[in-house]
Amino acid sequence: MLNSRSPRWEELRATTLLRADEVLGKLDTESVLRLLNRPVPDNAEELMQWLTGEKFAEPDDNGYYITNVGAIAAARRLAEFDGLERKRIRVIRYKGLNKVETIDEMVGQKGYAVGFEGLIAYLKRILPHSEVIEAALRREVTVYPEIALRELIANALIHQDFTTPGTGPMIEIFADRIEFTNPGALPPSKKIDRLIGTTPESRNEILASAFRRYHICEERGTGFMKVVAGVELYGLPPVVFAQGENFFKVTLYAPRKFSDMSQSERIEACYQHAVLKYFSSGTMTNTTLRERLKMHEKQRTQVSNIIRDAVEAGRVKRKDPTSTSSKFAEYVPYWA
Structure with a gap:
């Protein structure tokens, strides 16, 4: 068939054929419904329909199979499912x-x-x-x-x-x-x-x-x-x-003072800050990096040195390569 595909791991069966009450005994449906801010259905049939819609259970004429995604997400005890204990x-x-x-x-x-x-x-x-x-x-x-x-x-x-x-x-x-x-x-x-x-x-x-x-x-x-x-x-x-x-x-x-960071950590902090600012529709400057590193205004020169090292390492670049200003320079990630 043209539209056929191999089933995902999540869709594979984690159990043999079970009765509805056995499925509900193995899956913590109450906790999942609580996460969804939904009330618990009034009867088992409605509950099983919902589990089927979630792809947590696969119906069969004589019962249900719990799927891998149903077990890995909602099991009361993962150790009860063959192959999932090590997960x-x-x-x-x-x-x-x-x-x-x-x-x-x-x-x-x-x-x-x-x-x-x-x-x-x-x-x-x-x-x-x-x-x-x-x-x-x-x-x-x-x-x-x-x-x-x-x-x-x-x-x-x-x-x-x-x-x-x-x-x-x-x-x-x-x-x-x-x-x-x-x-x-x-x-x-x-x-x-x-x-x-x-x-x-x-x-x-x-x-x-x-x-x-x-x-x-x-x-x-x-x-x-x-x-x-x-x-x-x-x-x-x-x-x-x-x-x-x-x-x-x-x-x-864990927290570490700027003076205790390695040179590579300082450059990576500079790069990650530039990325975060870029995806926030902004740019990195000496001021924003200084604030990120919790450094004092008097340490502007040290921050400028970090930015220079990050530029030389190919991690960030000037937003406007024609600008000659150092004090108000803006920087973006190397790939921007």
């Missing part, structure tokens, strides 16, 4: 800066959508905190912006390669950083330094669409922008993107 998210805490000594490890039990808020709450409990004052009141917040945690976890869950056997998404916490890793490298069309502000190519569009409808992640193409914006607001070092043959990893670093 549970793992959170590992290490003592110090390397993996020599493990403090503890937590393995997620629920489907990604129904367990997401619990995972965020867990991270907020175990991550280091700092004290801030808002409206004359003191409160404790994690040293990493919550919006960045949410977007990077959602990204790792949505964009992983589910066909990679024996591995799943992982969050690793070190004394100076937190790393988010998912199976599967970037698509060939994507460049590691062009991820901010560009539309992602999702391997798992059904899951990605569900996450957007459940308000777990933002609209397409805005996730990494929100991560960088959060990092800048908190004054953190730049986000680090890395990939290998079969994985993709994003690293957030």
Whole structure:
């Protein structure tokens, strides 16, 4: 057939044929409906019709099959589904800066959508905190912006390669950083330094669409922008993107003074700031970069030196190459 295609991983069956009550026993439909701000249907038949519409269940004359996307998003216990136990998210805490000594490890039990808020709450409990004052009141917040945690976890869950056997998404916490890793490298069309502000190519569009409808992640193409914006607001070092043959990893670093940043980190912070300003219909200047780096007016010369180094490294360029002004110069990413 001309319109035939191979089914996506999400559409494949995760179970044998089940009765409706067995499906409802395995999927946390109440939590999903809560995410959608929808009431629970009055009867099982209506509920199963909704699950079928969500592509979480596939009807058959004698019952239903739970699909992979239904299980991975809404399972009460992922370990009950053959082949999905290793897809549970793992959170590992290490003592110090390397993996020599493990403090503890937590393995997620629920489907990604129904367990997401619990995972965020867990991270907020175990991550280091700092004290801030808002409206004359003191409160404790994690040293990493919550919006960045949410977007990077959602990204790792949505964009992983589910066909990679024996591995799943992982969050690793070190004394100076937190790393988010998912199976599967970037698509060939994507460049590691062009991820901010560009539309992602999702391997798992059904899951990605569900996450957007459940308000777990933002609209397409805005996730990494929100991560960088959060990092800048908190004054953190730049986000680090890395990939290998079969994985993709994003690293957030804990707060560090400008004087403790490496030259490459300063240039990358300059580039990411220029990208963020460009997609906000603005330009980078000495003033905006100084504010991003939380530096004083007296340090304008140091900021100018960073911009000069970023230009020489081919990361940013003058918006108007004919301009001779240094004080009011505007800069954009190298590709703009």
